[in-house]
Amino acid sequence: MQTEEQQLQFTDIHNDVVRSLVVTGRGYYITLGCAIFVLLTCFFFPWFYQLYYGIGAAGMNSPTVWGTYLASFIFWIGLSHSGTLLSCVLHITNSQWRKAMYRSAEAMTLFSLMVAAMMVMVHLGRPWFIHWSVPYPNQMELWPNFRSPLLFDVMAITTYLTGSSIFIYMGSIPDFAAVRDRTTGWRHHLYTLLSLGWRGTDTEWHRLGWAYTFLAVLIIPLAVSVHSIVSWDFAMSIVPGLHQTIFAPYFVVGAIYSGTAGIVTVMFVLRKYMNFEQYITKLHFDNLGKLLLVLSLLWSYINILELFTGWYSGTSTEYEQLKYKLFGYYAPLYWEMILFCGVAPLLLISNKFRTSFVPMLVLSIAINIGMYTERFLIIATTLSRQYLPESWRVYVPSLVELSIIVGSVAMFVTLFLLFVKIFPSVSIYEVKETMKIPKKKGMPEWQATH
Amino acid sequence: MASNALGLFLDPDSALEAARRLKGAGFARPELISPIPIHGVEDVLGPKKSVIRRFTFFGGIFGALSGFTLAAGTAVLYLHPTGGRPIITIPPFLIITYEMTILFGILATVLGFLISARFPAIRERVYVPEAGVDRFAVTVDCDGEERFRRAEAILREAGAETVRSISEGES
Numbered sequence: 001m002q003t004e005e006q007q008l009q010f011t012d013i014h015n016d017v018v019r020s021l022v023v024t025g026r027g028y029y030i031t032l033g034c035a036i037f038v039l040l041t042c043f044f045f046p047w048f049y050q051l052y053y054g055i056g057a058a059g060m061n062s063p064t065v066w067g068t069y070l071a072s073f074i075f076w077i078g079l080s081h082s083g084t085l086l087s088c089v090l091h092i093t094n095s096q097w098r099k100a101m102y103r104s105a106e107a108m109t110l111f112s113l114m115v116a117a118m119m120v121m122v123h124l125g126r127p128w129f130i131h132w133s134v135p136y137p138n139q140m141e142l143w144p145n146f147r148s149p150l151l152f153d154v155m156a157i158t159t160y161l162t163g164s165s166i167f168i169y170m171g172s173i174p175d176f177a178a179v180r181d182r183t184t185g186w187r188h189h190l191y192t193l194l195s196l197g198w199r200g201t202d203t204e205w206h207r208l209g210w211a212y213t214f215l216a217v218l219i220i221p222l223a224v225s226v227h228s229i230v231s232w233d234f235a236m237s238i239v240p241g242l243h244q245t246i247f248a249p250y251f252v253v254g255a256i257y258s259g260t261a262g263i264v265t266v267m268f269v270l271r272k273y274m275n276f277e278q279y280i281t282k283l284h285f286d287n288l289g290k291l292l293l294v295l296s297l298l299w300s301y302i303n304i305l306e307l308f309t310g311w312y313s314g315t316s317t318e319y320e321q322l323k324y325k326l327f328g329y330y331a332p333l334y335w336e337m338i339l340f341c342g343v344a345p346l347l348l349i350s351n352k353f354r355t356s357f358v359p360m361l362v363l364s365i366a367i368n369i370g371m372y373t374e375r376f377l378i379i380a381t382t383l384s385r386q387y388l389p390e391s392w393r394v395y396v397p398s399l400v401e402l403s404i405i406v407g408s409v410a411m412f413v414t415l416f417l418l419f420v421k422i423f424p425s426v427s428i429y430e431v432k433e434t435m436k437i438p439k440k441k442g443m444p445e446w447q448a449t450h
Numbered sequence: 451m452a453s454n455a456l457g458l459f460l461d462p463d464s465a466l467e468a469a470r471r472l473k474g475a476g477f478a479r480p481e482l483i484s485p486i487p488i489h490g491v492e493d494v495l496g497p498k499k500s501v502i503r504r505f506t507f508f509g510g511i512f513g514a515l516s517g518f519t520l521a522a523g524t525a526v527l528y529l530h531p532t533g534g535r536p537i538i539t540i541p542p543f544l545i546i547t548y549e550m551t552i553l554f555g556i557l558a559t560v561l562g563f564l565i566s567a568r569f570p571a572i573r574e575r576v577y578v579p580e581a582g583v584d585r586f587a588v589t590v591d592c593d594g595e596e597r598f599r600r601a602e603a604i605l606r607e608a609g610a611e612t613v614r615s616i617s618e619g620e621s
Contacts, residue, residue, distance in 0.1 A: 010485065010583060010584035011583060011584055014583050014584075135520060135524055141527070141528060142528060143524035143525075143527055143528045144524070145530060146520075146521040146524065146525065146542060146543060146546050147525075147532075147539055147542045147543075148542075151546075152542070152545050152546070152549070155545075155546055155549040155550070155553075156545075156549050158553070159549045159550075159552055159553040159556075162553060162556065162557075163552070163553070163556045166556055166557075166560055170560070170563070174485075177582055178485070178582045178583070181579045181582055196564075196569040196570040196571065197569060197570055197571025197572075197575065198569075199483055199571075199575060199576070199577050199578070199581075200483050200484050200485060200581055200582060201481050201482065201483050202481065202482040202483075202484075202488065202491045202495065202498075203481075203498065203567065204567050205484070205487035205488070205491075206487075206491070206492075206498045206500065207500055207502065207563055207566050207567035208487075208563070208567065209487060210500050210502045210503070210563075211502050211559050211560070211562065211563035214502060214503070214506045214555075214559045215556060215559055218506070218552050218555050218556050218559070219552075219556075221552070222549075222552045225545075225548060225549065225552075229545065429485060429486050429487075430486075432485055432486045433486045433487070
């Protein structure tokens with residue numbers, strides 16, 4: 001009977017998600033323990049070392065005054081771009097396949113943003129003065145300079161962090177209510193508080209639907225603006241290789257590209273280790289693969305365009321910069337980036353490749369390594385070769401910097417591991433919507449609103 | 451104390467049908483409680499209007515004004531002339547305005563949602579745990595035994611799996 005089938009399916013997703021929250025194996029604790037250990041030893045220890053001995057512990061020096069910390073900052077901001085943005089676009093276009101994966105994708109956004117904010121703190125020589133970038137009345141009667149792209153950054157990232165947190169929370173309210181009834185102890189109290197007293201009445205669904213759609217509409221242009229603004233941190237300087245109008249779309253495409261690859265990695269892990277095989281399927285990998293293919297072509301196009309404009313400009317500094325990038329000290333990294341982000345993703349043309357889980361995982365990690373390299377090269381190849389040849393100096397990251405890169409990954413993993421045990425990592429009510437709903441004989445086919 | 455008749459259904463169509471019949475029989479505001487949003491509620495219970503859009507709109511306008519005022523105001527408070535450029539420079543300040551428009555738009559949308567959906571719930575309300583999992587519930591206010599029996603009959607006729615009486619605050 002259809003109704004029995006529905007009951008089974010609805011309770012299935014319910015049980016699976018509650019199980020993912022409350023049943024925790026030894027593997028989880030070992031992974032969490034390792035992640036926290038790496039976080040402490042590779043992130044916080046070198047950071048405190050740098051704070052104690054001074055910013056000289058990092059390899060940054062004139063002329064390369066920005067180094068891997070800011071490359072990591074752009075990387076993490078970029079990685080944050082697919083989650084909420086993709087989720088919003090797919091929500092507005094009413095894509096059904098979004099529903100099983102969007103919660104984790106949004107969490108990815110949130111945690112990447114947090115790690116990105118930490119990278120800025122690490123980059124600052126005196127992070128205890130971070131509040132100086134916030135406009136507040138003070139004794140010195142000083143105000144931040146709102147004409148600076150760095151201040152645009154502060155405003156954009158604050159807004160994005162606020163917006164993404166609210167978006168993931170709003171979408172989770174019905175799920176907090178759903179798991180509230182199935183949990184005990186501190187979890188029960190926490191979910192009672194977070195669910196705000198959600199009951200699932202028609203009025204509540206109606207209001208949630210409207211508010212959620214409005215938020216999605218507001219967040220899409222916001223996300224595009226965030227990475228455009230990050231690109232202006234560079235493009236508004238007059239450094240050859242950075243002073244380009246293509247930078248904003250270049251950064252936005254790169255961000256969505258690395259973010260989508262990040263989603264593939266996260267989906268693989270969730271599917272495999274949280275036992276969500278029934279909900280995260282080949283369909284999701286297939287669709288994400290197609291998206292990655294389009295983004296990789298777009299990314300390649302912009303890269304070719306960047307080379308072309310540099311060459312066509314005819315100015316000696318731009319030309320010199322270009323030559324340095326393609327054949328200079330950092331050239332192996334450049335060609336590695338082209339291989340990982342421009343050539344390897346062409347494999348996605350194959351249907352079989354897109355629907356194979358392990359190759360997709362390998363490719364998604366390769367893309368993100370390539371994208372990290374891209375961000376590193378943006379800083380390293382340009383700042384080390386500016387106008388005056390006597391001030392040219394190669395930049396190589398110090399051990400402290402390299403360690404902090406590893407530590408930042410551990411920070412992301414730690415936050416994500418905590419998330420999967422507190423938030424329902426697959427949206428219960430939206431997966432229920434995609435399930436077959438029974439209908440009474442003689443009634444029109446029933447469809448979900450969202 | 452007001453009591454409610456509650457009918458539990460296995461599918462959303464029957465629940466909607468029950469709500470339609472209850473409304474037709476003169477019961478005020480039948481309410482549907484479901485694990486997923488139900489399509490077609492407005493056809494049965496009448497169109498719903500929400501004030502959220504106004505909140506978003508005015509929040510955005512407030513954000514735009516405050517964003518520009520913040521950037522321009524602080525520039526005037528602390529004069530920092532650079533290269534003969536104007537103190538109040540439009541293009542960069544528009545970016546601050548843009549970000550603040552979205553920030554306040556988002557915050558106002560949340561406020562609108564909380565107010566219009568009456569969250570957070572301070573007083574206890576009619577709550578059906580089954581309707582959070584896989585059942586579709588219809589509740590309706592009914593004072594007196596006779597009204598309850600009538601509601602029960604309608605609910606059963608529409609195919610309710612179980613019908614029970616429930617009072618505010620009880621779950």
